[in-house]
Structure formats: C-alpha cells, structure tokens
Amino acid sequence: MTRPSTKPTRRADAQHNVERILAAAVSCLGRDPDASVSEIAQAAGVGRVTLYGHFPSRDALVEAALTRVLADGERLLAGLDLTGDPRDALRVLIGSSWLLIAQSSALLEAAQASLPPNRVHELHAEPARRVDQLIRRGQAEGVFRADLPATWLTSVLHHLMKGAATDVATGQLDRAEAPRLISETVLAAYRVGG
Amino acid sequence: MTRPSTKPTRRADAQHNVERILAAAVSCLGRDPDASVSEIAQAAGVGRVTLYGHFPSRDALVEAALTRVLADGERLLAGLDLTGDPRDALRVLIGSSWLLIAQSSALLEAAQASLPPNRVHELHAEPARRVDQLIRRGQAEGVFRADLPATWLTSVLHHLMKGAATDVATGQLDRAEAPRLISETVLAAYRVGG
DNA sequence: ACGAAGTCGAACGGTAGTGTTCGAGTTGTC
C-alpha cells in the first residue's frame, strides 16, 4: 500500500516509452514542424497506437514536447552565470544554448500552427524574459547600443540563431563554426557608436 | 493572319486571369507557404477548375509564382545603382527591396517543399549573386569586415530581412520602421574592427 | 506463475487536399 495517493502507479516501461516518444517528438518537430504522428512514433521505435495511449492527440504531444524543451532551456539558462560583462554573458549564452534555442524555435513554429496563441506565448515567456533582461541590462550599462529598441535586439538574436540552424541543416554552414559566427555578428550589431 | 506562328492566340481575358492567379499565388504563398490551391483560386476571384486550366499542378503554380517574383527582384535590383560606397549601396538595396526579398524568401520556402532542390537553387541563383557580389566588393574595399566568410554575411542579411518580415506579420514590429532597423543592424554587424 | 498493464498491427471512419471529368453556361473574337 505504498501509494502516494496521487500516482496511479504507472508501469516502468510505459514511463520509459513516454520518454522516448517525447525525445523523438522534439527531434522530429525540431527538423520538420509538420512531422506526422506516424513519423514520430516510428522515430521513437514505438507503435502509433501506443503513442495515442500516452497522448490524447497530436496537439497534446506538440504541447508536451514544447513544454519539455522549454523546461530544458529554463534549467540551462538558470545554471549559467550571466552577471558579468553583458558581452561575455551573451557569448556564454550563445555558445551553450544556440542549438537548443534554435530547435525550440522550430518547435515553437510547430506549436503556433496547432495551439492557441496565448498558450504558446505563456509557455515561452519565461525563458524569453531571461534573454531580454540580459540585453536590457547591457543597454542600461552602456555596453549595448540603446538607439534601437530592446525588443528588436532580442529579435535579431533569435533570428540569427534560427538562421544559423537552418544554414547548418542545409549544409551551408559547419555546425562547429556556428557559435563563433553568431557571437561575432551579434556583438558587432549590438555595439555602441555608429 | 497576323499569327507569329509560336502563339496559339490566347484570349485576352484568359491571359488576364493568369495574371490574377499569379498575383494571388505570390500573395498567399508569401503569407502561408502551405496555402491550398482553393485558397489561391478564391483570392484570385477565380474557380479552382479555371486555375487548373492554366497550371497543370500546384507545383507548376508554385514554380511560376517563384519565377515571377524572382524576375521582379531581378528587374528591381538591375535598376538600382549599387556602384558607390558599399554601405550606401546596401542601405539603398535594403530600403527598396527588403519586403520583396522577404516575400520571395517565404515563397522560396514553399518551393523547397514541393520542387526539386536544384531547380529552386538555379532559379534564385542570379539575384542572390548580385547581393553576394556587393558584399564581396565591400570586403575587398575594406569597408565590410573580412574576418567572417562572405556567405555568412549574405546569410545574415537574408535572415534579418526575413525575420523582420515575420515580426511585422506578428505585429511585433511596425512596417515603416523595419528598413531602418535592418540597415542599422546589418551595417553595424558588417563593420570592421572588433 | 498469474493477472493486470502495456504493446502492437490491422482496420475503420472522418477530414482535407489534389487533380480530373462532365455538362452547362458566358464571353471574347472574327
């Protein structure tokens, strides 16, 4: 009778499969926002019916995958020390998270196609705020240019990371070089004094 | 008998409809790369069957739309004077073509989903070359930084224009401000001396 | 080793898009 009263005692391998499905969903939807349920199930090495046994609909799966990857992002960002020079902080941030952010951005696109907009927004509001605050701090300290709105600067960062990701996907760019190119470009763009 | 022997004398209103369909295709696919044939036909104020009377398949329509908008881009770029200071030239280029390029970039996405990759590449190779050459000239003249590959700098320009377009579409950015923000950002990113 | 929980493939109904055919109606062109 060791039942915590809230958990209906899920079986171990079932939980394991949920994990594999979620991982496959993140991977597949990160590549193709229109990936089908069959694709994801196959990538997870699991039957389609099994997938529907754990997630009631495709939308629910997309939301779960988005929640998962955003939670990963949150944890990663929370573990970073972003208190020093904003430029160094930005370099650290890009180096350690550009791939994840790019992937989550692709997943975000998948979500926007099938989820209510406010739900999407509230999910990724928190990690986005972290980046935004770093940029605003840089502006306040006079290290980043303030003649352009902070929202635009954050947007620039996102679009460049996403763009680099697609360049890597199409083979135009070497994955290992991406972080350096992004950092160099963004820092130059943020620099004060025109 | 004023028949140029190559033209089977298409009727005037038919040609007019082709024009409307093409315009609708550019507009619709520029917004949503997955727009259906019905949507496009409706936007053109034309029956779906009529559309198929002029274009044998959706793919053919996509290719025609892409060809059209790229031809427009070519003509526009050819009409610009890009021989002066590369910085001024870039400003001119962005100001007069960012919307078109952003739209064609969305259309390009639609094309990549349904056309053979090499066909897509050869279609947009020419206008892309113009931008690329401007950037390389700027590098050669020491005005643009040369410590990053020219392909990446081109990519940055594309991604920022595309990103600005999506920001405008989502209401995060005022359309009138976009050219200035793009120019300021790109020129800062291209600047020599880190 | 027994039962419950979980998995799986096959198959079904529903929806949405593509591409085609048909027949009737319109409209440009000579």
Place this chain on the structure above:
DNA sequence: GACAACTCGAACACTACCGTTCGACTTCGT
C-alpha cells in the same frame, strides 16, 4: 451573330493524416 474559347460548380477518385476500436500478444510487478 456565330463559333470557339473560356469559365464554373458539382462530383469523382485518390492520397495522406488523424483519431479510434478491436483482438491477440508480450511483459512488468507481485
């Protein structure tokens, strides 16, 4: 004004995906 070109809606077959049901099979937990 007459004929050919064009348009259009309805309907059809085909494909792909979603979500569900069923029954047989496997595997975990005790």
